Amino acid sequence: MKSLNESLESIVLNSLQGVTVEARPGEEFGTIYGLDYLRDNFGRKLITDQGGAQPGERIKLGTMNPDFYGGITNNFYYKNFSLRTLISYQQGGEFFSWGRGYRLMFGTDARSLEGRETGIIEDGINEHTGFVNEQPIPAMISKFNNIFSNQISSDLIFDATNVKMKEIVLSYDFPRRYLEKTFIQDLSISAFGRDLFFIYNSAGDIDPDAGYSSGPTGSALEHNSLPSTRTYGMNLKINF
Numbered sequence: 009m010k011s012l013n014e015s016l017e018s019i020v021l022n023s024l025q026g027v028t029v030e031a032r033p034g035e036e037f038g039t040i041y042g043l044d045y046l047r048d049n050f051g052r053k054l055i056t057d058q059g060g061a062q063p064g065e066r067i068k069l070g071t072m073n074p075d076f077y078g079g080i081t082n083n084f085y086y087k088n089f090s091l092r093t094l095i096s097y098q099q100g101g102e103f104f105s106w107g108r109g110y111r112l113m114f115g116t117d118a119r120s121l122e123g124r125e126t127g128i129i130e131d132g133i134n135e136h137t138g139f140v141n142e143q144p145i146p147a148m149i150s151k152f153n154n155i156f157s158n159q160i161s162s163d164l165i166f167d168a169t170n171v172k173m174k175e176i177v178l179s180y181d182f183p184r185r186y187l188e189k190t191f192i193q194d195l196s197i198s199a200f201g202r203d204l205f206f207i208y209n210s211a212g213d214i215d216p217d218a219g220y221s222s223g224p225t226g227s228a229l230e231h232n233s234l235p236s237t238r239t240y241g242m243n244l245k246i247n248f
Contacts, residue, residue, distance in 0.1 A: 010034075022225040026159035027104045029072065029225040038072035038225050040104055042161030045132075053132030059143030060150065061130045063158040069165045070102030072228035079174065088183060094175040095207070098216070101168035105214055107232040109155040109164045115148070123147035168216035168227070171207040175200065194247040202239040 011033050012019065022029040027042040045053045046064035053061050077098040084091040111117035115124075122128065127144030134141050154160045179198035187195060209216070218233035219226035 022221065022223065022229060024104065024220060024229045024231060025106045025109070025161075027069070027106075027161045027229065029228045035068070036071045036073050038228055040069045040071060040102060040165065040228055041066055042069050042104065042165075043067075043159055044069075044162045045160055046135075048133070053130060053141075054135040055130050055132040055141040055143070056135060057143070059127075059130060059141065059145035060153055061132065061158075061160065062135075063160050067162075069104065069162060072101055072103060072168075072225060074098045074168065075100035088181045090179045090181070092175075092177040092179075093173070095171060096174040097171045099169050101216070101227075102165050103168055103211075103216060103219075103228050103230055104161060105164050105166055105211075105230045106220075107230050108166075108214065110232060113151045113155045120147070120151065123150070166214060166216075167210040169208075169210040170216055172209075173204040173207060175202045176204060191248060192246055194245070196245045198243045198245070200239075200241055200243065203236060204238055 012031070018030045018032040020028045020030055021038070027040060029038055029040055031037055032039060043063045044065055044067045046062040047053055055061060077096070079094055079096045081095075082093045108117065112120050114120075123144075124147050128147050128150045129144050130141055130150065132141050133139060134143075155164070177198055177200040179196055182195040182197075184194070187193065214230060215233065215236040217227070218230055218236065220229035220231045220233075
């Protein structure tokens with residue numbers, strides 16, 4: 009974006025749990041902003057005497073815009089059979105997953121198992137002594153404070169890079185000699201599947217296409233989206 013009204017520093021296009029998608033002069037449309045950890049000049053997290061991390065500056069966390077995206081279509085033929093495949097791909101782009109944060113906070117994500125018995129030792133240094141933090145904190149308190157109370161968002165930004173098997177179509181064209189004594193000129197039947205599986209998904213168990221809303225910035229935010237749906241079906245094509 010080149011410029012805004014002089015009275016505006018930015019326009020908030022979308023928001024979720026303290027994270028905003030904004031339009032700012034000099035930045036890409038769809039840039040994501042949120043809180044990072046409180047850090048020293050060397051980038052190390054500053055930890056309290058009780059072992060807890062702290063919220064720091066509001067920073068640019070990423071952008072919803074991919075570096076590039078596209079698709080590859082292949083067609084294979086054998087006698088009266090044909091097989092068509094469509095693979096979609098996206099390189100780059102980021103999104104904020106409040107769904108992941110919510111599951112971590114309430115212990116329904118497998119990653120929340122870490123530290124349940126022993127507590128979590130936050131990676132960083134004690135803000136008073138400067139020594140490496142060795143003070144454990146209960147996992148539930150750590151997750152609740154970081155994700156909900158302090159709204160630290162930098163750990164919940166994910167790469168949207170993915171390669172997906174978007175569609176497979178298997179077709180059979182009936183030979184015309186079978187149709188000579190009928191009113192049918194061409195007859196074909198096909199079976200298809202769409203959104204079948206990820207060949208690669210940088211975000212793991214989160215579908216980057218499962219946006220928070222249908223607006224132009226919806227893909228920048230994710231909130232407890234349902235599992236992606238595969239679609240199967242059949243087509244019958246008749247030409248008279």
